[in-house]
Amino acid sequence: EAQVTQNPRYLITVTGKKLTVTCSQNMNHEYMSWYRQDPGLGLRQIYYSMNVEVTDKGDVPEGYKVSRKEKRNFPLILESPSPNQTSLYFCASSLYGTSYEQYFGPGTRLTVT
C-alpha cells in the first residue's frame, strides 16, 4: 500500500530534550516536506527536500533540522524543543514537487512541557 508513515504518532516531552520524528514513504517520491498545523494558523511548511541531500527552509524553520540521506526517509529533528513547538506535525511527499498532489502522513502530535 502506497503510504507515508510517521513515528511516533504522539509524543510528550520536556523542554530541551532532543527528539526526532521519523517520516518514510514507499512511493519513490522525489519531494518530501514537513508541516506544522496550529489552530487558527493552518498548515505551515517547516522544511522541504527536492531530492537526496537537497533540503531547504520553508516558512517556519526556526528550531528544526532535517536530513535526507535516503530517498524514502526525511526525519525532523528538534535539537532543543520549546513549548512553542507544541503542535501537530505532518510529513508529506509527492512525485516531483508542489505541482503534484501531496501525500500526507497520519500526523505526530507533539507536546513540549
Add this chain to the structure above:
Amino acid sequence: SQKIEQNSEALNIQEGKTATLTCNYTNYSPAYLQWYRQDPGRGPVFLLLIRENEKEKRKERLKVTFDTTLKQSLFHITASQPADSATYLCALVPYSGGGADGLTFGKGTHLIIQP
C-alpha cells in the same frame, strides 16, 4: 502581502444539497490550485488539482472552478452526504514552484452535512 482566505465559519448544508466552498486569494499568481480534505486529527487527503488555464475540473460528485480574474476558486460537492463532513483546504502553487513558496494552504472551511 499574500493572502488566502477561506470561510472561517462552519458551513452547514442539508444532505442532498450542493455544498459550495470558496477560496479567495490576493497578491498571488497561482499556476495551480489544489483542494484537500482533512478529517479531525488526520492528514490532509488530496482531492483535485486545477491549472491556471483550466476553468473547471470534475471528479465524481466534486467540481472545482478557477477564476483568475476574480482571484477565486469554488469547490462544489453535489448530492452531499453526512460522510462529506470534514474540513476542506485549498492550496496555491505559484509560478515559481519549488518548496517554500510552492504550496501555501488556506486555513480551511469546516463543512457539516446534516441528515
